[in-house]
Amino acid sequence: MLLLRRPKRGPARVGTGAACAVLAVTLIAPAATAVAAPTVTATRLPVPAGATSSEVSDINNAGVAVGSAEVDGVSRALRWPSTGYTELPGTPDHPAAGASRITDAGQVVGSASSADLTSRVILRWQPDGSCGVSGAFPLGVADLNERGDALVTAVAGPRRFTAVVCHPDGSSTPTGLQSGYGIGADGRVAGAFSGTVENGFNHVPAVVSADGTATRLPVPAGQAGVAYDVGPLGAVVGALGTTSLSTGVPVFVPRVAVIWVGGRTVELGTLGGTTSRPADTGRAVSRTGDVIGTSTTATGETHAFLWRAGRMIDLGTLGGTSSTPTAVNDRGQVVGYSTTRSGAQHAFLWSGGRMVDLGAPGGNTSLARDVNNAGQVVGSVTTPGGQRHAVRWTVR
Template structure:
């Protein structure tokens, strides 16, 4: 998006660098795993990581002293304050999608913006009320659903921010939900009426939208992701679905997790499925294969998978523990001295990010570094 990022600059006072603060490295559960606390913003005790790209750039939040702040960490650990809001995604170019909620004229509004290298631009439609945007692709394109009324909350319209303008998508709500976009610009989402109505999943290429193949059920479709091959995964009625072309396959009972890395380029998907006792277990659905129980105690969930097939997730409800699953082997990632650790994302170069409590039971953003598995296939 040439020139887009010159439109709105983050005020100099809102940019705080923590370059002088080194990453705090502590022993992990395994000698070959390094765990480091990511430096926080001054005055904010709680930090959470939310994503990482293959450059090693990390995004997350700072909480506890006024509005939540979006944070960007360099590969070396320097923290930058990106302003109020929560980051939803980061692409391989370092562009960060941020959403900020506020009140205007007595109504709640939500606006997305894209940040890169100290500059940001509001990408929400003019005059829209609540704008929902959860994904950004490698070209900086952002799909979104929104209310056309400044005072509205129901998502009645959809568009893609592309090359500095909004391209309308021919789907109508209310209750649209846009889930993901791949680097070809193909968008997927669902229509989820609050009460009665037509519930379906859809795919949009350019300005043409088509309904995805349907399966019987009563709940709405939850579309979770799309890869570059156009494979789409999601859920309906506690069943995992995979769409390829105009065909849909019910993979098994279970649920694909929520997040930007639940589907990789090989077509593997992650989430959880109940065992014979009804306990939720971390599960991998490999492309073309049967579901794989990852072998960690329940309740547990797999939350992200990279293009090498490495999976991260958590086990335990009250005191979750972070794990990495690789080729059938589980590695416990450890914590910052507290009782809880939970990963949210990983890249293809051995970096896992998430959150952990420290010895004082304060939640901190954390980065685990594990040996890389090898080249991406």
Template sequence: MTGDTGRGGRPGARRAVLAAVSAALMATALPATAAAAESVPRWTAQRMTGSVGSMHVVTGTNNRGQVIGWGVTPDAEWRSFLWDGERLTAPPTLPDGSEPQFQAINDRGQVAGYDKLADGSRRAVLWSADGRPRALGATGIVGVQDLNERGQVLIDRRPHQRDLLWDGERLRTLTPPGPDEAAAPTQGYQLNDRGQVLANTYPRLTPAPQPHPERTFVWRDGASSWVPTPPGTGEEAVVLPAGFTERGLVAAEVSDPSDPSGHRPYLAWRGKVTPLPPLPGTGYPALSRRQDSVNERGDTVGTVYDPQADKLRAVLWSHGRPRELGGGSGGDNRAVVLNERGDVAGWSVTARGVPHAVLWRDGRMHVLGTPEGHVSSRAAFVTDRGEVSGTATSERGDVYAFLWRRR
């Protein structure tokens, strides 16, 4: 599973919520003030030892407790790593490759990513659970977007091309529905274990823009269909994917120039559309737009804007109804991912602007704790076992990967 982009924000702004940990690089080094929740800490933070530098970013985790990411060495080189519960290890390299990068991991322990060829171009690579690398035949790529439990790999070829799926035997091109989109580039967003891909089109810049804005579709075995939109959606509306489940439920957002509310999040399944409204007295509901932001029960997470408090409030939508996750100590609350039992991970910002990693479970905020010697922390992933991975920023401004477990 991987981390992807997300958004949410105040009026007139589109907030990029990149994989939650990368935002930790911007954390303000202020004295830590714990967000209000448990009176006694009930979580332990374990640093992923074997540092590859002073800056770490977590890019994926699985239910075996393995974590992948990358760090920047003192000589400003990127180094990828896998943490197995005891140490960090580097990805093995193919004989003709260099600078391998881990980008997605599944519960079988397979890892997908890329390495570089002699000319500097990237090619897609799949590493087996025992570390053996295999080139997938896709070169000149941006990277890998997702990996499912079948070992299929979603490959990113942007800009202005069509993304690919390696189905275990060959490369397949993601094609959108209909002849009108014959030349439209496509971007794969997420891959489920059935081999379905959630993807979207985006305008071709050359030689001329496409007549249609971004639209979301589901692709499988060469066939594709548009994700339905809420009633009244205009032709110029942009539809962006936010999440995808094994049963094919899609979480998405529509941004319609004719709609004064800006954009509307919703769920779509078997042709039925369920709007996701804001909390009473708030506005601008926005989904996390992370691959782990919707679960099989149809729960999904994001934020709404509270104009009276001038802050963002974390929200869990269940069966289409919003519920504030609550807690915190004066600043924004961010819900970014959730697991199958409904645990939600993210962070809470203090009144002084310092983020601290939190987990919401059964309606209660649990402060995971900012490790000793660190001033801020953010949660990025939560496994179905309830383990949370993310990063913490030290007093010197260094960023390290951590795993939080309940005592």
């Protein structure tokens, strides 16, 4: 058994992972389906007058959230402190803006589009600035580290995607990756290169360092792989799998979640089923080494898991047949969404062995996107009419 020391608990990051503590896999019994906690407070985040919908995308450890609201058909980037909101402006040529990530220091990064959606730029607020993505059309911000390096997904040509890092000084660094999912505190990007005819079009997992140096990660012969998040001790979280060509475009099909560390590829196993994979949200790993993802069970259901110190823990569901995690904080609290006994989709907070139903106040479905180290959860509630509203939950 290979043992790695966990890093000491420190200020949390946006988009960094930690190396895992024990590289051995033991499955524990699935947790019983949890009931709602006795005290769940949901607060709809304020929006400008006339807003028809709102979304929240991130929250930092100071409790400041960011996202967007649609007003008169135009998206406006918003920053929500403990009370009220601040509008983050687009530009005259790109008025439709949305904020994607915020650091603990308060840097906010997002994107803005022209009125006809034919042009898009990456914007940075506090301090204000922009980032050019040469030779590609930026789609949006996938992740952000505490240094302010933003991982941007872009289109480089017909059916050609790429990942670019935008820096606080406005410069950018291409990674060459077909896809990028997470960026670490040191600027390393986790993702994958596209396959070639020679390797059967299998995706090649890789990390690209801040200076542009790419390191391809090992995969068994004939298999594909994708890296989803990185850690400060050299560990990389991802998945092994196969490539499907059924649509004419190579599509990665995950088989099992893995950790690459110290030259080894360690499979994390499953919850009794046939497949597992880490979360692809840029929040798959906490600073303390907890990994989140989904796995099939022996009965064919798909459940959220938390992998901690060599054990894969079944987080259960809210009474339904599936659950999906979206983020984990440094206290090991996990948020995401799950089906309920009635078949509805509700946001959840898993903490201390219990899954709490956050409900869908004012709507019929909800989704949790992020949780900070204080246990504050942000996400959205969707009404029967299809309107989305940004919400902050507190569980006591």
